[in-house]
Amino acid sequence: MREETEREIISRQRTAGRREEAAGVSRESAGRSRNRSGSSRKPEAVPVRKENFVIQGTILAVAGIIVRLIGILYRVPMTNIIGDEGMGYYSTAFNVYNIMLILSSYSLPLAVSKMVAARLAKGQYRNMNRVLRAALVYATVVGGLACFITWNFASFFATTLFNTPFCVYALRTLAPTIWIMAYLGVLRGYFQGHGTMIPTAISQILEQVVNAIISVVAASVLFKVGLDTAKVYGKDGYAQAFGAAGGTIGTGSGAFAALLFVLVLFLLYRPTAKRRIAKDRSGSVDSYRQISRIFFFTVIPVIVSSGVYNINSVIDNGIMAHGMESLGRGKEFLALWGIYNNKYMLLVHVPLAMANSLSSSLIPSLSGAIARKDRKAAIEKTALAIRFAMLIAIPSAVGLTVLSAPVNNLLFRGGNNAEAIRMMMIGASAVIFLSLSTVTNAILQGLNRMNVPVRNALISLALHVIALYIMLMIFNMGIYSMVFASILFxxxxxxxxxxxIRNTLGYRQEMVKTFLLPAISAAFMGAAAYGVYRGVTLVIHSNVLGTLLAVLVAVAVYGVLLIKLHCIEEDEMYSMPMGRKLTRICRKLHLM
Known part of the structure; x- marks a missing residue:
């Protein structure tokens, strides 16, 4: 039944693609259709609109980077308030929360956007409205079930699975947020299906701003309550546990604020949607059973793939907690786990915003090319997505390595950052492999090979667990077992x-411009950044100014080297955000 449903979807996409091409209004090539003049001939290239998914991905990437920067900023005072142990409880609770989120709502924006876009392209506004209703019913049932499980089995997760009983408070506080995120995912996907990423981007920023404010305030208040509770019961840990729960209150508050924002946008758009429904002359009305079936077969592969891909954090947490306990290092585990998740991985995930955003915008674009049997376009999109991701990931890894100490000391001023600095210097290469794995996952999903990332993730997870166990229990590498095992995964x-990808598309990875030249440019960039930092700090003894100047010099050196080494050609710059402006600047500076 699943294969028949996928063929049905692909057939409809092909039909829609042919109709759009004949009318000259294809959504994917909207920027080029102005040159068609009503003709079905191949249009002249308009470089600035060549790859719209890069532009759309950049919108989400900018929002994603802002969100991650806010996340770093608010976790600094949170860490200062509740300490590394409290952040260990916070991270443990979020491992369960993330899995529940994947099972309930993580796939909703993608599924809803694909189904809404397909019906919008064919003028089936009634069916588009039915997709929304079916998705809301799904969110109600699955989101509510995930909330129920998280609340009622919080003690099991905290005590039995992770051996950290005090994280039960943070877990129960997170439970309602899962239900909120399910509805938020549906509405975000609805707007994405209309071809705009702006509501998603703005709501993400709003969500994180509210999250930051409430988290710090609630963590501070509840930490004090925990101190009083510890005095009453004569047992330590309540202050850190209550403080972690305060941080998760901020998460729920941010999600609720974002839901209210997109709900207001939806209500403002609702009259327009009703007028479109009234004018629907498509003559096609899908039953809710049919829509639900297609929705189910769209959601499930994404859930399974993401679940397998992310469940390693839960397994890792359990292995590390019980393993460190058996090695007699249980007391140091929570603090190290908090540093790993809330300092090392927090910084690693900042440059990953581009890879994640590229993936979100790439899937529908690549699916359209496959539906039209345009293998050349699929290969071009694949190459561009991988290359663009590496242009960001490689210098980010080098920069985090050479500026590990300045960046950590700038952001996390309270306490000793020696472990966080060491983790970053050793494990910054994770940025490259995580970015590449994220983008290649999206490519396979866009190629309708939904099961392949699941299979690959299962194999990688098994190898990862074996490597983690050997490094932890045999070589006694402690938290660094986690650093290396994550890179290996x-x-x-x-x-x-x-x-x-090679077997599906016949695509062979280009190496020089994608990996070699960016690596050479990044190496010189890293040397320049380190030299500037050391020079500035020797003269004026300011870590803040030295770090900022080093980053600015790094960006300039890397950009110039990419152009001078012909890693980026002039015509390729037009495909990038603000490509024309960047080209004019480069010409004025005689770089081109």
Missing amino acids: ALFMCILNAIA
Whole structure:
């Protein structure tokens, strides 16, 4: 039944694509259709609109980077308030929360956007409205079930699974947020299906701003309550646990604020939607059973793939907690786990915003090319997505390595950052492999090979667990077992995904411009950044000014080297955000 449903979807996409091409209004090539003049001939190239998914991805990437920067800023005072132990409870609770989120609502924006876009392209406004209703019913049932499980089984997760009983408070506080996120995912997907990422981007920023404010305030208040509770019961840990729960209150508050924002946008758009429904002359009305079936077969592969891909954090948490306890290092585990998740991984995930955003915008674009049997376009999009991701990931990894100490000391001023600095210097390469695995996952999903990332993730997870156990229990590498095992997981995914993409498309990865030249440019960039930082701090002894100047010099050096080494050609710059402006600047500086 699943294969028949997928063929039905692809058939409809092909039909819609042919109709759109004849009318000259294809959504994917909207920027080029102005040159068609009503003709079905191949249009002249308009470089600035060549790859719309890059532009759309950049919108989400900018929002994603802002969100992550806010996340860093508010976690600094939170860490100062509740300490690394409290952040350990916070991270443990979020491991369960993330899995529940994946099972309930993580796939909703993608599924809703694909189904809404397909019906919008064919003028089936009634069916588009039915998709929205079916998705809201799904969100109600699945989101409510995930909330129920998280609340009622919080003690099991905290005590039995993770051996951290005090994180039960943060877990129960997070439970309602899962239900809120399900509805938020549906409405975000609805607007994405209309071809705009702006509501999603703005709501993400709003969500994080509210989250930051409430988290810090609630963590501070509840930490004091926990101190009083500890005095009453004569047992330590309540202050850190209550403080972590305060941080998760902020998460729920941010999600609720974002839901209110997109709900207001939806209500403002509702009259327009009703007028479109009234004018619907498509003559096609899908039953709710049919829509629900298609929705189910769209959601499930994404859930399984994401679940397998992310469940390693839960498994890792359990292995590390019980393993460190058996090695007699249980007391130091929570603090190290908090540093790993809330300092090391927090910084690693900032440059990953571009890879995640590219993936969100790439899937529908690549699916359209496959539906039209345009293999050349699919290969071009694949190459561009991988290359663009590496242009960001490689210098980010180098920068985090050479500026590990300045960045950590700038952001996390309270306490000793020696472990966080060491983790970053050793494990910054995770940025490259995580970015590449994220983008290649999206490529396979866009190629309708939904099961392949699941299989690859299962294989990688098994190898990852074996490697983690050996490094922890045999070589006694402590938290660094986690650092290396995470890199290995992403590396295994990259290799397996690359093989699958080559077998599907016949695509062979270009190496020089995608990896070699960016690596050479990043190496000189890293040397320049480190030299500037050392020079500034020797003269004026300011870590803040030294770090900021080093970053600015790094960006300039890297950009100039990319152009001078012909890693980026002039015509390729037009495909990038603000490509024309960047080209004019480069010409004025005689770089081109």
